[in-house]
Amino acid sequence: MKNFVSVKDVKDINALVQEALAYKADPYKDINLGTRRRIGMLFLNPSMRTRLSTQVAAQQLGMEAVVFNVGSEGWALEFEEEAIMSGNTVEHVKDAAPIMGKYFDILCIRTFPSLKNRDDDYSELYINQFIKYAGIPVVSLESATLHPLQSLTDIITMTEVLSQSPKPQGKPKVVLTWAPHVKPLPQCVANSFAQWVNAWGQAEFVIAHPEDYELDTQFTQGATITHDQEEALRDADFVYVKNWSTFHDYGKIYCNDPSWMLTNEKLRVSRNAKVMHCLPVRRNVELSDEILDSTNSLVTTQAGNRVWAAQAVLANLLRSK
Amino acid sequence: MKNFVSVKDVKDINALVQEALAYKADPYKDINLGTRRRIGMLFLNPSMRTRLSTQVAAQQLGMEAVVFNVGSEGWALEFEEEAIMSGNTVEHVKDAAPIMGKYFDILCIRTFPSLKNRDDDYSELYINQFIKYAGIPVVSLESATLHPLQSLTDIITMTEVLSQSPKPQGKPKVVLTWAPHVKPLPQCVANSFAQWVNAWGQAEFVIAHPEDYELDTQFTQGATITHDQEEALRDADFVYVKNWSTFHDYGKIYCNDPSWMLTNEKLRVSRNAKVMHCLPVRRNVELSDEILDSTNSLVTTQAGNRVWAAQAVLANLLRSK
Amino acid sequence: MKNFVSVKDVKDINALVQEALAYKADPYKDINLGTRRRIGMLFLNPSMRTRLSTQVAAQQLGMEAVVFNVGSEGWALEFEEEAIMSGNTVEHVKDAAPIMGKYFDILCIRTFPSLKNRDDDYSELYINQFIKYAGIPVVSLESATLHPLQSLTDIITMTEVLSQSPKPQGKPKVVLTWAPHVKPLPQCVANSFAQWVNAWGQAEFVIAHPEDYELDTQFTQGATITHDQEEALRDADFVYVKNWSTFHDYGKIYCNDPSWMLTNEKLRVSRNAKVMHCLPVRRNVELSDEILDSTNSLVTTQAGNRVWAAQAVLANLLRSK
Missing domain, CATH: 3.40.50.1370 (Aspartate/ornithine carbamoyltransferase)
Known part of the structure; x- marks a missing residue:
């Protein structure tokens, strides 16, 4: 290196x-x-x-x-x-x-x-x-x-969790889902996570976001992209929550729909998915307290x-x- | 611990x-x-x-x-x-x-x-x-x-001085006296000093301040409280000088009487008392130069x-x- | 020491x-x-x-x-x-x-x-x-x-260069030349360089600056002072470039003549002089890119x-x- x-x-x-x-x-x-x-x-x-x-x-x-x-x-x-x-x-x-x-x-x-x-x-x-x-x-x-140390951490964390779980049939499903925020944020963490998960190649990888939040395809290529968060979360093993601002009309907030905030209710369709975030997280804006304080949350493990x-x-x- | x-x-x-x-x-x-x-x-x-x-x-x-x-x-x-x-x-x-x-x-x-x-x-x-x-x-x-590391330091410093002095008859007299300042300060150092000296139990402890500057009794209980600075300083072995803002009508400056500034003149009624302050000190507002530059001052020893x-x-x- | x-x-x-x-x-x-x-x-x-x-x-x-x-x-x-x-x-x-x-x-x-x-x-x-x-x-x-760590560095750097070069006849010629800048700077580096080179005594030392930029003679005494930059640069072995504000009418910018910026053109009259600067340098204001990016520049060596x-x-x- x-x-x-x-x-x-x-x-x-x-x-x-x-x-x-x-x-x-x-x-x-x-x-x-x-x-x-x-x-x-x-x-x-x-x-x-x-x-x-x-x-x-x-x-x-x-x-x-x-x-x-x-x-x-x-x-x-x-x-x-x-x-x-x-x-x-x-x-x-x-x-x-x-x-x-x-x-x-x-x-x-x-x-x-x-x-x-x-x-x-x-x-x-x-x-x-x-x-x-x-x-x-x-x-x-x-x-x-990009934020490569964060993405390496994320792969480490998923590898660790997978090694401690019963081996799933097929590849684990990893979902990167956009979340609301109060100000325009960089695309770094999302770009980088996409780039690393794609290069890792050991997951079924889905990215969910509202219209207009497409990321740069140089990083996302290989992932399934959808605007249907519920569909994305179905059978997910890992859900990575992150806000980012628009890439095409650069650095803007278009829709900031609070219904994209991740809650336990929404996670029901997943396979009891582990929830990830790079922190800092805006509680009850990006992610609900109930998820962050639950055993499904990996955020402290990630940071460690x-x-x-x-x-x-x-x-x-x-x-x- | x-x-x-x-x-x-x-x-x-x-x-x-x-x-x-x-x-x-x-x-x-x-x-x-x-x-x-x-x-x-x-x-x-x-x-x-x-x-x-x-x-x-x-x-x-x-x-x-x-x-x-x-x-x-x-x-x-x-x-x-x-x-x-x-x-x-x-x-x-x-x-x-x-x-x-x-x-x-x-x-x-x-x-x-x-x-x-x-x-x-x-x-x-x-x-x-x-x-x-x-x-x-x-x-x-x-x-x-509270400021417990400061208060522990203060007890250390008094212990050190006492061990180097001829043993006084009875307990040493320790006085905490309010001093003027130009802006409202926290009660931390005063609260904490009171709490530690009371818990230490090895001093006759007097707190002197103008009316309206009463501290929280959870910390001062056990001390004699007076508004008469001269009376407090009489026969004192240690004088701790500190400003604080009001506790009851919270965070205010009521009286800021410059006559509460400690001077050598005032110290005459003490037993050649050692003078303490946590620093930083506003010279010639809280304490006169003549005291701070004298051998009675413990402020550098405390800080060390x-x-x-x-x-x-x-x-x-x-x-x- | x-x-x-x-x-x-x-x-x-x-x-x-x-x-x-x-x-x-x-x-x-x-x-x-x-x-x-x-x-x-x-x-x-x-x-x-x-x-x-x-x-x-x-x-x-x-x-x-x-x-x-x-x-x-x-x-x-x-x-x-x-x-x-x-x-x-x-x-x-x-x-x-x-x-x-x-x-x-x-x-x-x-x-x-x-x-x-x-x-x-x-x-x-x-x-x-x-x-x-x-x-x-x-x-x-x-x-x-003054900036004595910088000046010691400068003497170290010249000593190092001289030890690696063929021994010149006589003392090396060292020139401190004023340079334009966008705001009034301290005289520290110039004062200090002058003080050290004079104390070192192993150079023919010339200081060149526009009128009105005389430095304090307590530091410059022993140096030849001129307002003619070209004359100063002639046969120079080391050229130290530095801006400073006025000393007499203190802290001002009088002339800020861009023609005092050092360029390769100007260096032609020197003995292929090495160029020094303490950094940070305003490129293309104090010194041209062409000099800073050339092998004549010692600025990175100095900083190291x-x-x-x-x-x-x-x-x-x-x-x-």
């Missing part, structure tokens, strides 16, 4: 999942792997779970993790080539990134989409410029269009598994150097 | 004080106690001494300390049960706290009162919700109504002792697991 | 440079030197390179580094003696600094000039008050008028060398205790 910014960086998803589960069983088994190695964690946008789980993962590999909040603690960065920097940005990524490459062994970056200009966001300019100029492995802590996903990725990058 | 949020969590105050003083004598004697243990430090409000001293204490126990500024670095949290989260809060403590429990071994939290709604503040909803949902020991880095208080508490929690 | 706030704290510049280069060759050779020692890093102003490089340096000496952003994370500090603190400042440096001295072994501070009152800025009140009251060694991470400068300074202070 050279970088970790999408599923395309992973040769064997199941092997990576097993490495993560091995860390869960024995967190400190590679405590010497990261000795005298450092990760720099650059936050162009805020983060809680991703930040904390990656710090924990690094510590468990014996690495130092240095956190830097760009903007609040530092500089506004410029990403455009040949910019005449007489405006608000004070440093070009061409100058900042190579320095990160001198201070750190691995660079982790969090950046969000603008949700204003789709072409810009989907070009992933920010993270790609860091990859181009840093000269060290780059790990996405969520980018403009973030550590093992990050640890497996960091370990892979350390071993690849 | 299961948590550390008030004096009620402590079985034997003097034993805890002695543990702290043992760390002061030999800071690294338990450097292996915290190996592979982590504290998470969540700041819903800013902090300097408490944050730094707790980080230092954790390091001296061999623990990793991870700092997270909620709000500036992360999310606005929801604390109300059954909230429909369509407003400004983006994550419920029910979802956030269990994750802290997965990432850390001990959770330290700083939160302030609103000073607007007394019932809400005095219910200690925030810290109690973290205790309810985190599943790991919780340490208060100051809460809405914060490390040993935190270290004794963390060590206790580690040993109780 | 007792503190590190200017070149005056350094007995032997070349020896310090050689120590830094020894760390560059073997970063972990003194990994046990800082065991159980801690640096506190206080940022009254933001920082990226200085902060990260000092954290890295501390880690490589086995020290713990604790970062604290004053203001955003903590308190507004008061620096005036005898202040009646009824305004916005909440803690006096007389109270805050000794506590840093209790928590840490070395205190690193970043503070900027106001650019409004020259006497105040040039008195270096902030850092001097910390030195006066902290009771432990103080390291400047840039102060109101910040680690070794900080490590040599911290090691010296640890050894002096």
Whole structure:
């Protein structure tokens, strides 16, 4: 593995999942792997779970993790080539990134989409410029269009649940269902989950959303897409709940129909499905309290598994150097 | 000890004080106690001494300390049960706290009162919700109504001074005296000092304040309360200076009489009393320069002792697991 | 070395440079030197390179580094003696600094000039008050008028380049040239570079700037000063590019002539000079892309060398205790 910014960086998803589960069983088994190695964690946008789980993962590999909040603690960065920097940005990524490459062994970056200009966001300019100029492995802590550490966590969590359950006949049915929200959110988690589940290939995969919420087909191709949530939930084994804003007329909220909120009532047609969400979740808007507080909810397990996903990725990058 | 949020969590105050003083004598004697243990430090409000001293204490126990500024670095949290989260809060403590429990071994939290709604503040909803949902020991880095690490430090400091002085006849006289300030402050430090000195039981304890500044009797019960500062200071061995806003007509400044500022002149009736303050202190408003710069002042000693208080508490929690 | 706030704290510049280069060759050779020692890093102003490089340096000496952003994370500090603190400042440096001295072994501070009152800025009140009251060694991470870690880095970088080049006849020619910028900047880097190059004494040193941009002669004395950039650049071996605001009519931008931007065209009269800048740099305002992206640019090397400068300074202070 050279970088970790999408599923395309992973040769064997199941092997990576097993490495993560091995860390869960024995967190400190590679405590010497990261000795005298450092990760720099650059936050162009805020983060809680991703930040904390990656710090924990690094510590468990014996690495130092240095956190830097760009903007609040530092500089506004410029990403455009040949910019005449007489405006608000004070440093070009061409100058900042190579320095990160001198201070750190691995660079982790969090950046969000603008949700204003789709072409810009989907070009992933920010993270790609860091990859181009840093000269060290780059790990996405969520980018403009993808959230690969979250998706790896999700595959880990489903693998774990499946290994503890009686083997189902055929592939498990995994449903990604859109949920209402109060503001326009990125498509990252949905894109990334779709990309990973499709690449994993071990599920019957259905995506349900209202009209106008189609995702980019480069990520969804291979999934069954429907506007009928009930039909999607029928016989589901895993239901992943997530809001996203529109992709085509970019970054908008069209319908925000509260009837898309997932409830126990709706889950009745499923095979007692496990419910997933990347958090943070707006309770009683995206998901009802009754589901989140039930034993069907995997959300805390998922968040806990973030550590093992990050640890497996960091370990892979350390071993690849 | 299961948590550390008030004096009620402590079985034997003097034993805890002695543990702290043992760390002061030999800071690294338990450097292996915290190996592979982590504290998470969540700041819903800013902090300097408490944050730094707790980080230092954790390091001296061999623990990793991870700092997270909620709000500036992360999310606005929801604390109300059954909230429909369509407003400004983006994550419920029910979802956030269990994750802290997965990432850390001990959770330290700083939160302030609103000073607007007394019932809400005095219910200690925030810290109690973290205790309810985190599943790991919780340490208060100051809460809405109490500041137990400060109070433990204060008892440590008085114990230390008493052990170095000729034994006084009878109990030492400890005076908590209100001081002027420029804005309404929480009652935390005063409440907590009163609660600890009363539980300690080794002092003649007097609280002096202007009319209308009565504290909650659940904390002050056992102390002599007076509005006559001079009478209170007579024969005092320790004078603790602190401003607080009104408790009954909640969070207000009534009288802000500058004559309540402590000066050397006023201290003449004391037994050459040592002067204490939790810091930060508004010089020449709460306390005169002449006192703070004199050898009677214990404020730097107190602030230094914060490390040993935190270290004794963390060590206790580690040993109780 | 007792503190590190200017070149005056350094007995032997070349020896310090050689120590830094020894760390560059073997970063972990003194990994046990800082065991159980801690640096506190206080940022009254933001920082990226200085902060990260000092954290890295501390880690490589086995020290713990604790970062604290004053203001955003903590308190507004008061620096005036005898202040009646009824305004916005909440803690006096007389109270805050000794506590840093209790928590840490070395205190690193970043503070900027106001650019409004020259006497105040040039008195270096902030850092001097910390030195006066902290009771432990103080390291400047840039102060109101100087940036000694940057200047040490610059001497290290020139020494390194010279050792890899054929020995020039006579002293190398070092030029500090003013550059345009979009806002008024401190004189720190320019002052400090001038102070160090003069103290180093191993260069023919020329400073070029437009009229009205004279620096304080206490730092420039010994250098040749000219308003003719082309003349200055002739036969130059090193060209240090930096903007600064006016010193005499303090903190202003007079001429902001874009023709002072350094380009390859202008460099033709030099001896294929290496180009230096402390970063962050406004591309195509201070320096053209063509220079920054060329092999003549040392800016990334300089930024990387910040680690070794900080490590040599911290090691010296640890050894002096």
